[in-house]
Amino acid sequence: MPPRNDFSQCTAGDPKFWPAYIRHLALANICIMVFLANMYAAGITTGFADLAMEFHVSYAQLVDVISYPVLALGVGNVFWTPTAVCLGKRPTIIVAIIIFLAATIWTIKAATFQSLVASRILACFAGGSIDSLGPAIVADLYMERYFATAMAIFSIFLAGGSQIGPMIAGFIITAKGWRWFFILCAILIGVNLVLILLSLPETNYRRVMYDGETAQEADKVAVQMIEYKNEAVNAPVATTESTGSQAHNLNPPYSGSYWRDLVSFKNRGTEPRGLVEWPRQFSLPFRFILVPQVFFATISYGVFLGGAVIIATVAPQLLSPPPYLFKASGIGLFALSSFLGIVIAYPIAGPFTDYMSRFLRQRSHGETHIPEYRMPALLMPFLIAPPGLLLFAYTLAHGGSVYAAAAGYAMQVSALVFVPSVVLSVVVDGWPSTGSEALVLINAGKNAVAFGITLSIPTWLAMEGLIKMFWEMAAIQWAVLALAVPLYVLGPWARKKTFWLV
Known part of the structure; x- marks a missing residue:
C-alpha cells in the first residue's frame, strides 16, 4: 500500500513507509520505556546505605537488589517476544508496562528486604520486555541504512537510564528517602503508559522473505x-x-483509520495461528545459540554491561567512607558523569557505523550487501572501554581524584552505545525475518552474563582486590572484542553455513 500523507490512514501498510513523525513517535515511546526500566533497575544503587540501615543487611546482600533484577531484565524477553510474535507487539507492550507499573507500586510498599527484591524482579521482568521488542520495532520502522543510527538512539536511552537514574535517585533519596524514588518511577511509568496507548501503533507486518x-x-x-x-x-x-x-x-485488512488501528488487536501477530504457536515460538530463539554472530553479540554486550554494573555496584562502597564521604546525592552525580561517555559515543556509534558499512561496500565493489561491514567500528570500544576500568580502579585504590575515576566510568559506559549499535545492527540486518528471535537470545544471554559477573562481585573483590579484579575484567573485554576480527572475515561464510539452523 502506498504511504499515506493524511493522518486518518497514516498507519496503513508497511510501517517502513509510514509518515516520519509517526515512526519517530513510536521510537520515542520505546526509548522512554527502556529508559525508565533501566532507571528503575539501576537507580537504587545510590541508596544502598539507606537500604542497609532500614533492612539491616550487609553490602554483600544488597548485591541481590541489583543482580537478580538484571537477570530478570533479560530472561523476561524469552516470555515476551514469543507473545509479541503471536499476539502483536502493541498489546504485549501494554500488558508488560501495566505489570511494570503494578510491581513498582509494590516496591514502594515493600516492608521487608525479601519483598523488595521480589517486587524488583517482577518489575524488571515486565519492564525488560522492551529490551528485545524495542530493537525489533526499530527494524520494523526503519530502512536498513538507518538501522545503526536508530539503534544507537535506542541504546543511548537504555544506557542513559542506567546512568541518569542513579543521579535522580541520589538527590531524591537524600531529600526524601528511597521510597520516593520509586514513587517518581511509578508516575513516569504511568505517563509512558498513556503515551503508548495513544501513539504506539502495531508495527508487526508480515513480509515475504x-x-x-x-x-x-x-x-x-x-x-x-x-x-x-x-x-x-x-x-x-x-x-x-x-x-x-x-x-x-x-496481512489482515486495515482497520480504516489511525484510531481504529490502535484498538484493533485481532490477528496482529506475525504468526497467523496466534497463541497456538506460542510453545514453538518460545523454542525458536535457542536455534541461534550456534550462530557465531549472535553468540558474539551476546557475549560482547554482556561483558560490557557487566563492567558498567561492577562500577555501579562497588562505587557506593568506595565513595561513602573516607576520604570521599559521598552522600547518596554525590554518588548519583558520580554516576551521571558517566553519561558523558554515552553522549560523546553516540555521534560515532550510530552515523559512523552506518557510514562505514556503506564505505566498505563501495570499496569492495561488490553487489552483495555484507552486514559484517559494520564490525570494524568495534575498534573504538576496544581502545576506550577496558582502559576506563583500569583508570577507575587505580584512581580509587590510591585515593586519587574522583574526577579521574568518573572519566574512567564514562569510558567504560561508552561501550554500551558502541557495542550494541554494531552487533545488534549486524544481527537484524543479516536475519531480517528472524532477527527478533535472535534479539531474545541476545538480551537474555547478555543479562545472564552480567548477572553472573554481578553476583560474583563480593567474592571476586575479596579474593583479588580492586585493581587485580578490574585488570581481569579488562582482559576479558579485550579478548571478547578480539573475536570480531575472525568474525569480520568469516562472517558471510558462517552465515551461509548456519542458515539451515534458523
Whole structure:
C-alpha cells in the first residue's frame, strides 16, 4: 500500500513507509520505556546505605537488589517476544508496562528486604520486555541504512537510564528517602503508559522473505513495490509484483483509520495461528545459540554491561567512607558523569557505523550487501572501554581524584552505545525475518552474563582486590572484542553455513 500523507490512514501498510513523525513517535515511546526500566533497575544503587540501615543487611546482600533484577531484565524477553510474535507487539507492550507499573507500586510498599527484591524482579521482568521488542520495532520502522543510527538512539536511552537514574535517585533519596524514588518511577511509568496507548501503533507486518535475504535487499524490494504502485508502471520486476501481492494477502485488512488501528488487536501477530504457536515460538530463539554472530553479540554486550554494573555496584562502597564521604546525592552525580561517555559515543556509534558499512561496500565493489561491514567500528570500544576500568580502579585504590575515576566510568559506559549499535545492527540486518528471535537470545544471554559477573562481585573483590579484579575484567573485554576480527572475515561464510539452523 502506498504511504499515506493524511493522518486518518497514516498507519496503513508497511510501517517502513509510514509518515516520519509517526515512526519517530513510536521510537520515542520505546526509548522512554527502556529508559525508565533501566532507571528503575539501576537507580537504587545510590541508596544502598539507606537500604542497609532500614533492612539491616550487609553490602554483600544488597548485591541481590541489583543482580537478580538484571537477570530478570533479560530472561523476561524469552516470555515476551514469543507473545509479541503471536499476539502483536502493541498489546504485549501494554500488558508488560501495566505489570511494570503494578510491581513498582509494590516496591514502594515493600516492608521487608525479601519483598523488595521480589517486587524488583517482577518489575524488571515486565519492564525488560522492551529490551528485545524495542530493537525489533526499530527494524520494523526503519530502512536498513538507518538501522545503526536508530539503534544507537535506542541504546543511548537504555544506557542513559542506567546512568541518569542513579543521579535522580541520589538527590531524591537524600531529600526524601528511597521510597520516593520509586514513587517518581511509578508516575513516569504511568505517563509512558498513556503515551503508548495513544501513539504506539502495531508495527508487526508480515513480509515475504527469501532464503539468505538481508534487510537491505528486503528494503529494495519494498521500495520497488511502492514505486510500482505509485507510478503504475507496466513492466515491474517480477519478484516485486509477486512480493507485493503476497505481502498484501498475508496481512489482515486495515482497520480504516489511525484510531481504529490502535484498538484493533485481532490477528496482529506475525504468526497467523496466534497463541497456538506460542510453545514453538518460545523454542525458536535457542536455534541461534550456534550462530557465531549472535553468540558474539551476546557475549560482547554482556561483558560490557557487566563492567558498567561492577562500577555501579562497588562505587557506593568506595565513595561513602573516607576520604570521599559521598552522600547518596554525590554518588548519583558520580554516576551521571558517566553519561558523558554515552553522549560523546553516540555521534560515532550510530552515523559512523552506518557510514562505514556503506564505505566498505563501495570499496569492495561488490553487489552483495555484507552486514559484517559494520564490525570494524568495534575498534573504538576496544581502545576506550577496558582502559576506563583500569583508570577507575587505580584512581580509587590510591585515593586519587574522583574526577579521574568518573572519566574512567564514562569510558567504560561508552561501550554500551558502541557495542550494541554494531552487533545488534549486524544481527537484524543479516536475519531480517528472524532477527527478533535472535534479539531474545541476545538480551537474555547478555543479562545472564552480567548477572553472573554481578553476583560474583563480593567474592571476586575479596579474593583479588580492586585493581587485580578490574585488570581481569579488562582482559576479558579485550579478548571478547578480539573475536570480531575472525568474525569480520568469516562472517558471510558462517552465515551461509548456519542458515539451515534458523
